[in-house]
Amino acid sequence: MLLKTICQNCSKRVSLQFLGLLYKSSSVSTLCFKEFHNQLKKTVGFQISSLHQYLPFYQNQNNLVQGKNQKVQFLKKSYSSLQEDKYTPVFQHQETENEHFYNYLSHNQEYQSFFLPRVYIKHCSQNQTTDLNDFLHNFQTYSPTQILDKFHNLSKFSAETRHKLFTNKIFLEICRLLIDQLPKWNTEQLFHYMNIIIHFEFRSSSTKQQQKIGVQMAKVIDNQCVLHSKDFTLKQFFQANDFFFLLHYYRTCKFKHTFFGIIEDRLLNKHEIVLSLFYANLARQMPLEITVQILQCLPSISESLSIEETAIICLGFFKTKKQIRNSDFLEASAKKLNESLEQADSLTVASIFKGFQISCSKSIDKTMLPLFHELDDLINPISKHLHQYTYSTFMHIILFFHNIHFVSDEFLANVKNRLNFEEFFKYRLKDITKICFSVANLEPVLGPIPEFWDKILQELESGKRKNEILQHPQCLLNILVAMTFLDLYPFQLIDFIFQPKMLEQIHDLRKTQRLDLRRELFHLSESVKLERPNYTGPLLPDNFLSTLSKNHEVFCKLPDLKSPDLSHRESLLLKFLKQLDTLINDNEKYQIVCFLPHFQTADIEMQIGHDGKLLPLYQWVLNGFKSVNKTNDLNKTTTALNSLLLQMVGFSSSVQRVALLVLGPNAFCRFHSNNEVSYVLTGLHKARIRQLKIKGFKVIEVPFFEISEGNNKVYSKLTTALSELTH
Structure with missing residues (x-):
């Protein structure tokens, strides 16, 4: 009766404190403890994770009585019996190009001091297996510091063994223990812990509960890094970034804001500049002050950069939507690419062209002329390599030369040969859309490719891309606009795009994706009226046209x-x-x-x-x-x-x-x-x-x-x- 009264009339904090007193009292029976816990769960509605502080290994008690061991077992079972909270994944999927350039940097001797140390073990010895089993069965006898040391030993096990640990409930209990210990550690201990954790790859865990522990761990470490950042050296800032990258948590973490706020005026050499742009790419942001500082430094380091480092810089500017307003660097990049075409991989080439693309996306002024002189020498050599690049790289190359309105006969001949339909349709509708627009706009110099457009129409009308079209209606719209350049008007698709539900969905994109596609819809509607007066399907309604500033001569x-x-x-x-x-x-x-x-x-x-x-x-x-x-x-x-x-x-x-x-x-x-x-x-x-x-x-x-x-x-x-x- 007393237990029920406490649960109904006390706050959750007071109830938990009382539960703690029950737990620490050796005179209280396990039955009483269970009863209070069950009553508290019904009335207060807290999750069992709130009870971590009462587990025996959190109390660092080496001499456990039998009664307390029973309470521990009860708590362990409660974890699996409780319904999980609604889970929202926080770990982001890393893009292929990011993994590619990360591998380049982390394995480069010049950059290794900026990354957390690695331990690579292929096989697990019999002694290690015995030690692991002993630790898991007797972890209650270890202090938190000793557990951390044991964790360090576990990080040296083979990847297969480390992965299997996630299926062990006791191991997950130990992880929760370390989460609660994190706020007590100094900077040195924090980095020691981060160096251990990266070997366990929490982001790759197979269950939501296991990933949830990884997210909790990342959040606590994120907060601790922000708190300890005033004591970090510049290299420690980069090592902390390395940790969040490996957990696929970088874009979510708060530490990135601290990082960009502190590195201003502290970038001294090319390694720090390259790494800063790599993490700016991950964060999709770069403060203006740092952008200006980097642009000022680029001419002095451009000659010493490798082709991969050049690509990382270009990609950083592209992902943060910053123009590389430095003609010397752009000219040197084009020249370096021309010299490295035989060795440069597809992702490196694509990243450099992304940097060119963002830098020439607006009005081209005289400062860009040195780049264009180099492009005159680059366009034909690179066209000979189009067949060996992925379609994504091919797309960025043709998109760039289309955007600057510059092509050659040899380049166009190789573009035609590269339009392999079987491979072409393996790619996203977004990528196909960009190539379609470029091909349509370049048709006067590229020449007619009727079989290309026949295949496009077959693909779109077959229903294979239905889900993509519904998710990204702007792609279908842009393809139809491109077809108007060629006097092609597929009535079935035009009828579909102007259906009220599709127009409503496109309108909603303005709120969610900041895309205003009214001009494209207006262009398509007016073009159909002019060039296909026999079309009887739906077009833009009058109330839609009234929102446009110019909808008539x-x-x-x-x-x-x-x-x-x-x-x-x-x-x-x-x-x-x-x-x-x-x-x-x-x-x-x-x-x-x-x-x-x-x-x-x-x-x-x-x-x-x-x-x-x-x-x-x-x-x-x-x-x-x-x-x-x-x-x-x-x-x-x-x-x-x-x-x-x-x-x-x-x-x-x-x-x-x-x-x-x-x-x-x-x-x-x-x-x-x-x-x-x-x-x-x-x-x-x-x-x-x-x-x-x-x-x-x-x-x-x-x-x-x-x-x-x-x-x-x-x-x-x-x-x-x-x-x-x-x-």
């Missing part, structure tokens, strides 16, 4: 010449407008227009009347335009009224709309063939011109290199084109 503002965000193409547009003013001597005969809002590109329109002359704006025939320009509203209102009157009297049929397309460098692919360079429009811009012609425009292309050549070139081209249209 619009007049556009003239770019602000003083704007710091003026793009290269906008500066080209302004330069061309000056040349156009010189040609026609009247800026009231053209207008800046966004013809195809799903391309988001402002160009220039002129209209030619039935008499073959350029029409002034007030005589224009408009086609559903809406002004977004706050200037000249009166003029545009007058233009719209005149347009309506002209259409009413039947003049509209004789008006020819002319689209002047100002094409910047990103609209072209720089193509090397027979030691000559030519510029070829990409698939995206080919599709744009095709759709403008469907809308009835006469298209005049004005590429950037003609604008740069001066007024004479533009004048000659426009004069010829307009004369052909007006006669």
Whole structure:
């Protein structure tokens, strides 16, 4: 009765304290102890793990009475009888490239002092087996320090023997003992313990309970490392990182924040820089201050780096989404890769190209020119090795050269040969999507590959990728957008992507994955309307289109010449407008227009009347335009009224709309063939011109290199084109 009263009226903490008093009292029977424990479990609802402090080996009592031994056995059985807490795995799966570069660094003599020492034993002797059995059966007689020493001996056993320990309940009890002892240890003891634990590979345990112990251990060590970090040397910081990597716990641990907060201004040599970027890759983060510091150091160490160290640095920047704004390092990396193609493995090559990719992902400025000079020498040699790389590496190579709009005939020939369908479809839909987009956009220089797209459609329509498509609908959407470049419109898949449930799922991605795919959906929907008017399936609903800033043809503002965000193409547009003013001597005969809002590109329109002359704006025939320009509203209102009157009297049929397309460098692919360079429009811009012609425009292309050549070139081209249209 007393026990029941205590359980019902006391807090859990008080109840546990009373349980402790019962346990320590040799006069209390085991039956009484059991009864109180059962009552406490029913009313308070605590887990038996809360009772660790009352186990005899936690009390360090060497002379145990029979009654207490019975209590120990009771507690051991209680562990298995209790229902497990809801388990959430915390150990992350390490990417192959991380394991690859970790093996390189940890086995490299130059880096070994930055890693915890290793012991490698292949076989377990008979004496070791006897010692192990003796320890497991008599561990109650050992103090915590002695148990730690025994653990050290266990770490020297073979991997097979260590793995079997996880099936032994007594061994798991000992692990729990050590968890409670951790907060009592100093820095030296902490590292000694970490060095022992890494040999047991808790992350590889086969049961949730065993992994749970590993997670508990990692959490406690994480807290202790943060507390002791003020006493760590720089090498100890890296050794602690090593421990969390081996437990697959690095991205979860709190210690990584402490690490990055302390290493600033303490990175002295290439080894520390390489290792810091390796762990930044694991953490997916790198503070700006450390990024700047590393960028300043890169030129001084680039020549002494191995190809693997170069790859680790590139991968670190890629995974943390930081650009390598250092042309000397990029140039040296491309040169080193060119020299090491015969020896470099697939993961190393892929990592270097990832670094190139993140560094050239935004507008390319003059600081990148040294890299491009090296790429001129690299592209053909690396194309000869495409067949020996994995598809993942192949994907990153083609993706990089596609993104910088630079290919050669030899490179494209090897790309075609590498598109082996059987191997291709073994990879993730995400990887297939990236290759599809690159192949479609490079089609004008790569040439038609109808069998490739036939296989893609068969794979997508067969249902084999259904789960992947439902999980990553953006992949199917991006493949369909890529197909519009080639005038391919598979109705079955288009119907599927525009189903209400799919649109809802894509919309939800904006919340969970920060992906805004409205532009891609809009592009696909508008392209289908223009190029496949016979399609009768679903498209984007009207309420969806209203959320877009430009969902119809619009007049556009003239770019602000003083704007710091003026793009290269906008500066080209302004330069061309000056040349156009010189040609026609009247800026009231053209207008800046966004013809195809799903391309988001402002160009220039002129209209030619039935008499073959350029029409002034007030005589224009408009086609559903809406002004977004706050200037000249009166003029545009007058233009719209005149347009309506002209259409009413039947003049509209004789008006020819002319689209002047100002094409910047990103609209072209720089193509090397027979030691000559030519510029070829990409698939995206080919599709744009095709759709403008469907809308009835006469298209005049004005590429950037003609604008740069001066007024004479533009004048000659426009004069010829307009004369052909007006006669």
